[in-house]
Amino acid sequence: MEIFNYLEKYDYEQLLFCQDKQSGLKAIIAIHDTTLGPALGGTRMWTYASEEEAIEDALRLAKGMTYKNAAAGLDLGGGKTVIIGDPKRDKNPEMFRAFGRYIQSLSGRYITAEDVGTNESDMDQIALETEYVTGVTSYSGAAGNPSPVTALGIYQGMKATAKEAFGTESLEGKVIAVQGVGNVAYSLCKLLHEEGAELIVTDINKNAVQRAQNDFNAKAVDPDDIYDVDCDIYAPCALGATINDNTIPRLKAKVVAGSANNQLKSHEHGDILHQRGILYAPDYVINAGGVINVADELIGYNRERALHNVQRIYKNLEQVFAISNRDQIPTYIAADRLAEERIQAKKNSRSQFIINERNILDHRQ
Numbered sequence: 001m002e003i004f005n006y007l008e009k010y011d012y013e014q015l016l017f018c019q020d021k022q023s024g025l026k027a028i029i030a031i032h033d034t035t036l037g038p039a040l041g042g043t044r045m046w047t048y049a050s051e052e053e054a055i056e057d058a059l060r061l062a063k064g065m066t067y068k069n070a071a072a073g074l075d076l077g078g079g080k081t082v083i084i085g086d087p088k089r090d091k092n093p094e095m096f097r098a099f100g101r102y103i104q105s106l107s108g109r110y111i112t113a114e115d116v117g118t119n120e121s122d123m124d125q126i127a128l129e130t131e132y133v134t135g136v137t138s139y140s141g142a143a144g145n146p147s148p149v150t151a152l153g154i155y156q157g158m159k160a161t162a163k164e165a166f167g168t169e170s171l172e173g174k175v176i177a178v179q180g181v182g183n184v185a186y187s188l189c190k191l192l193h194e195e196g197a198e199l200i201v202t203d204i205n206k207n208a209v210q211r212a213q214n215d216f217n218a219k220a221v222d223p224d225d226i227y228d229v230d231c232d233i234y235a236p237c238a239l240g241a242t243i244n245d246n247t248i249p250r251l252k253a254k255v256v257a258g259s260a261n262n263q264l265k266s267h268e269h270g271d272i273l274h275q276r277g278i279l280y281a282p283d284y285v286i287n288a289g290g291v292i293n294v295a296d297e298l299i300g301y302n303r304e305r306a307l308h309n310v311q312r313i314y315k316n317l318e319q320v321f322a323i324s325n326r327d328q329i330p331t332y333i334a335a336d337r338l339a340e341e342r343i344q345a346k347k348n349s350r351s352q353f354i355i356n357e358r359n360i361l362d363h364r365q
């Protein structure tokens with residue numbers, strides 16, 4: 001990968017490599033854009049096949065956070081970290097403390113939180129070294145695990161998408177295929193089950209599947225079969241790029257709405273969904289509940305306010321569908337426009353986030 005060419009092409013600000021031999025930390029922090037404020041984005045721990053794959057993931061996820069935070073109306077820029085390693089085998093507290101010191105060295109340009117492979121205890125370790133971490137449990141007024149709130153946002157967004165696609169927001173009796181029943185999707189399935197939706201689930205983790213079968217009467221299929229099932233809604237809630245050349249022709253759903261980041265393998269797959277009349281709820285608009293929740297920590301966490309703000313996802317999606325209908329464009333382009341307009345408006349008055357000016361962190365107690 002020609003790194004500077006890539007950074008220039010998608011206008012990234014910064015890419016950092018952090019190494020700590022003692023703890024085994026190998027982290028890549030990508031800061032995409034800090035026009036709206038400090039970059040907030042989670043830390044993913046994953047076993048990447050190569051360093052290049054890890055860099056690419058950090059970069060793609062960081063850009064997604066810029067758009068997510070902008071579309072959610074937050075005064076925050078976009079960044080993300082990936083830690084190379086197996087979260088089940090390679091984690092240790094010292095690793096997250098070393099990572100915390102690297103975050104601290106950025107003086108607030110980047111703030112972290114949970115993502116796939118990391119949890120509240122990891123954030124608590126990071127918090128021992130830096131204040132620039134959210135989703136922690138270790139002090140009063142902490143937001144804790146963002147996943148249930150992300151699930152609430154997906155649920156709201158799925159209802160808005162169903163209203164657009166089926167003419168009713170009710171999910172009762174709808175058949176919903178859920179790929180990956182981890183932290184977010186378990187809470188999502190609970191809400192869907194309570195509303196009377198029929199669930200078909202899959203996961204590479206058999207225990208996760210079993211739990212969904214027991215708790216929500218879900219039907220289970222093998223991981224690769226989820227694309228072929230007869231359903232109304234496909235909810236990708238595992239990893240990214242599952243909307244691609246191989247899977248689109250197999251989808252029976254009229255709606256794609258789930259929690260995974262970077263669901264489209266590339267932009268053209270958003271075009272193909274549009275041409276086929278499959279309504280796509282842009283990933284970073286529908287899955288913003290978690291970041292809206294942890295961002296509230298920065299101004300003194302208030303659960304009621306955070307949950308109230310998460311309800312905005314319904315309206316944000318209505319706005320995306322309205323732009324898409326008005327301009328006859330795919331929903332992913334409509335969402336990008338929404339986010340880019342907000343960033344551009346701010347850019348007209350100032351560019352990068354510099355810590356020594358008034359900003360969202362001023363409220364931190």
Ligand SMILES: NC(=O)c1ccc[n+]([C@@H]2O[C@H](COP(=O)([O-])OP(=O)(O)OC[C@H]3O[C@@H](n4cnc5c(N)ncnc54)[C@H](O)[C@@H]3O)[C@@H](O)[C@H]2O)c1
Binds near residue numbers: 114117148204
């Ligand atoms: N946790 C949050 O608050 C949050 C917020 C926004 C977006 N997201 C995104 O939502 C997705 C899920 O996040 P999570 O926190 O629930 O993660 P998680 O790790 O708890 O759950 C993911 C699940 O997907 C399963 N999985 C992985 N590959 C699979 C495959 N090929 N087929 C089927 N199942 C597979 C895993 O076994 C796991 O159970 C991720 O893409 C994450 O980036 C999460």
Ligand SMILES: CC(C)C[C@H](N)C(=O)O
Binds near residue numbers: 042115288
């Ligand atoms: C809680 C958030 C800061 C991070 C979350 N994993 C996301 O992708 O939105």
